Amino acid sequence: MTHMTFSDTLHFDLIVVGAGIVGLAHAYTAARRGLKVCVVERDAACVGASIRNFGFITVTGQGAGDTWRRAKRAREVWGEVAPQAGIAAVHHGLYLSAFRPKALAVLEQFMATPMGEGCELLDVHQAAARAPELQLDGAQAVLYSPHEMRVESRTAIGLLARWLAESLGVTFRFGESVLEVATPRVRTSMATLHAERVAVCTNTDLHGLFAERLLPHRLRLCQLHMLRVMPQPGFRLPGSVMSDLSLVRYHGYSKLPAAAPLLEQIRAEEGESLDHGIHLIVVQSADGSLVVGDSHHYGDVLEPFADQRVDDLILGHLHKALMLTQAKVTQRWVGTYPSSATSDCLIDAPDDATRLVLVTSGTGASTAFGIAEDVFAGW
Ligand SMILES: Cc1cc2nc3c(=O)[nH]c(=O)nc-3n(C[C@H](O)[C@H](O)[C@H](O)COP(=O)(O)OP(=O)(O)OC[C@H]3O[C@@H](n4cnc5c(N)ncnc54)[C@H](O)[C@@H]3O)c2cc1C
Numbered sequence: 001m002t003h004m005t006f007s008d009t010l011h012f013d014l015i016v017v018g019a020g021i022v023g024l025a026h027a028y029t030a031a032r033r034g035l036k037v038c039v040v041e042r043d044a045a046c047v048g049a050s051i052r053n054f055g056f057i058t059v060t061g062q063g064a065g066d067t068w069r070r071a072k073r074a075r076e077v078w079g080e081v082a083p084q085a086g087i088a089a090v091h092h093g094l095y096l097s098a099f100r101p102k103a104l105a106v107l108e109q110f111m112a113t114p115m116g117e118g119c120e121l122l123d124v125h126q127a128a129a130r131a132p133e134l135q136l137d138g139a140q141a142v143l144y145s146p147h148e149m150r151v152e153s154r155t156a157i158g159l160l161a162r163w164l165a166e167s168l169g170v171t172f173r174f175g176e177s178v179l180e181v182a183t184p185r186v187r188t189s190m191a192t193l194h195a196e197r198v199a200v201c202t203n204t205d206l207h208g209l210f211a212e213r214l215l216p217h218r219l220r221l222c223q224l225h226m227l228r229v230m231p232q233p234g235f236r237l238p239g240s241v242m243s244d245l246s247l248v249r250y251h252g253y254s255k256l257p258a259a260a261p262l263l264e265q266i267r268a269e270e271g272e273s274l275d276h277g278i279h280l281i282v283v284q285s286a287d288g289s290l291v292v293g294d295s296h297h298y299g300d301v302l303e304p305f306a307d308q309r310v311d312d313l314i315l316g317h318l319h320k321a322l323m324l325t326q327a328k329v330t331q332r333w334v335g336t337y338p339s340s341a342t343s344d345c346l347i348d349a350p351d352d353a354t355r356l357v358l359v360t361s362g363t364g365a366s367t368a369f370g371i372a373e374d375v376f377a378g379w
Contacts, residue, residue, distance in 0.1 A: 012038040012171070015186050015195040017178045017209065020050035022357055023201035024160050025074075025368035028081065029376050031168035038195070039161070039170060040188055042177040046157050048203055049364065052226065052335030054283045054291050055153035056240050058366050060094055060119060060145035063251030067344045067363060068115055070370025077369035078149055085163035087156045089149050090286055093239030095131050096143040096246060097321055102262040103244040104140040109256045111143075119145045131238045135323050148240055150283045153365065181209055183353040199375065200356045203364075204336050210356050213348055219360060222277075222339040223302040224294040225310050228285075228331035231324050237284040243321045245270070245279035249296075251344075273317070276310050280317040289330060292318050296362075298339060306334055337362055345371055355379065 014030045016023045019041035027037045057078050062068040082089060098104045110116055120143075127134060127142035134142065164170040173188070180187040183198045200209050206219055247253040248263040267274055277296025284290050295310045297303075311332065318327065340346065340360035345367065348356040355375055359367065 010038070010191065010193050012036050012193065012195040013197065014038070015040060015193055015198045016201060017181065017186075017198065018201040018203065019046045019157075019161055019172065019174070020048045020201065020203055021157060021364055021368045022203065022359055022371070023199070024157070024164060025372040026199040026201060026357065026375065027164055027170050028168070028369070029372040031164060031170050033376065037170045038173060038193065040173045040176050040178050040186070040193070042175070044175045046161070049335050049337050050157045051154045052333055053153050053362075053365050054240075054281055054293065055090075055151040055156060055365060056281060056283050057149045057151065058094065058240070059147035060115065060143075061096075061242075061246065061250035061252040062363060062366065063255065063344055064113070064115060067361075067367060068252060070345075070367040070374065071363070072147075073370035073373060074367050075147060075149060078151070081160070081163075082149075082151060082156075084167065085159050087151050087159050088286065090152060091150050091237060091239050091284060092146065092148060094143070094145040094148040094242065095127065095134060095239050096145075096242040097127070097134055097136065097244075098140045098142070098247070099138055099244050099320075100262065100265060101140055102258070102265055103247055105258040106247045106253050106256055106262055107141060107143045109258045110253055113256075115252055118147060119143060133235060133237055133323055134241065135319075135321055150240055152285055178209060181354060183351060196353060197379070198354045200354065201358070203358060204338055206338060210348070210350055213350055213356060214358075217340060217346060217360075219338040219340055219346075219358075220298045220300060221302050221336050222362070223297045223334050223336045224362070225306055225314065226291065226293040226333050226335060227311060227314060227329050229290045229292050229315075229318065230326070230328045230330050231288065231290055231322075232326040233288070235288065235324070237282065237290070241280070241282040241321055243280045243317065245273060245317065246281070249277070249279045273313050276313060278310070278313055278317065280314070280321055282318060282322065302336065306332060337364070347371070347375060
């Protein structure tokens with residue numbers, strides 16, 4: 001029998017496992033409701049998907065229904081929380097350039113949905129005037145969305161955790177693995193903790209906690225290539241940038257009827273990019289560097305060896321979309337998220353007091369605050 005001292009036992013209203021954006025969103029939502037919260041993170045700081053992403057908090061293009069609704073709400077929360085936590089909004093809005101007539105047809109259908117609210121379909125002259133950095137030779141039109149916000153994820157996640165600790169009294173236990181959750185008891189590599197409720201937000205850790213509950217969902221890992229690119233001095237993007245290939249990937253567009261013929265055309269013209277799951281997202285950092293991606297490779301295990309060919313394809317799309325005279329790659333990294341063929345987010349209840357929350361698509365930065373509100377609404 002394990003001998004337990006009093007100091008090993010700490011009591012909370014809520015324990016959150018994982019200090020990525022999903023865990024932090026649950027900690028925030030609970031702390032705002034007056035709960036005593038503890039976040040347990042196995043690494044000394046979060047180094048998972050939440051610091052590797054674009055920091056692209058996007059509403060437009062999210063799948064109709066829950067994902068879009070949660071993204072709209074999460075965007076509001078980011079707008080409230082970021083200034084308090086000292087997180088800068090590096091830029092706002094989205095410019096999506098449509099080069100193929102079939103891409104324009106998708107945008108026209110999108111604008112006719114409720115999700116087009118507040119967006120504008122700019123002709124090439126209007127777009128060039130607003131965003132001279134866009135390369136618009138051969139473009140049909142540009143979708144402008146005002147809803148997006150860009151944060152520097154690699155610093156924002158740490159700032160958010162610090163603010164939660166300092167301003168909302170959330171306890172953080174970094175460098176401590178959760179080995180077992182049997183709510184109200186949580187056994188870690190350092191102690192046994194207790195909480196009325198436990199939220200498990202462990203992202204890619206599919207073979208760890210509650211592996212048996214995850215198994216039926218047939219999740220696969222999805223790995224993305226990301227690049228940091230330094231453009232010519234003085235180059236400033238007015239917002240995030242996407243292009244045709246995004247229209248067959250982001251569900252808010254790709255589920256529209258007009259996306260099927262576009263996909264067929266892209267398959268014929270850019271099959272290699274599609275095979276690597278490539279589409280273009282470009283955002284900018286305060287130092288002027290661009291964060292550029294991405295690709296999508298799926299599997300139960302993923303190769304740690306990043307193929308240069310994939311990066312070359314991404315860079316080719318970058319040059320087609322922007323007026324760049326210089327594009328020096330200064331960093332490369334990969335990031336991973338769990339992927340489901342059927343849903344963007346998995347919320348499971350192993351028992352009344354425990355929730356397992358995984359974003360099973362590339363949308364967690366954009367939706368986590370909305371997801372956490374949904375979790376607490378029914379809990
Ligand atoms: C390259 C890339 C680009 C992306 N771009 C965007 C984007 O621009 N916009 C967007 O909305 N979404 C984007 N996404 C998706 C988004 O980043 C993820 O959905 C989100 O970060 C998931 O957050 P998380 O907290 O679940 O995961 P993570 O950030 O991975 O955090 C999970 C944490 O749980 C910890 N953990 C796991 N097991 C245990 C345990 N047993 N005990 C203690 N701790 C544990 C891990 O150490 C980790 O820190 C992107 C993803 C990637 C990979």
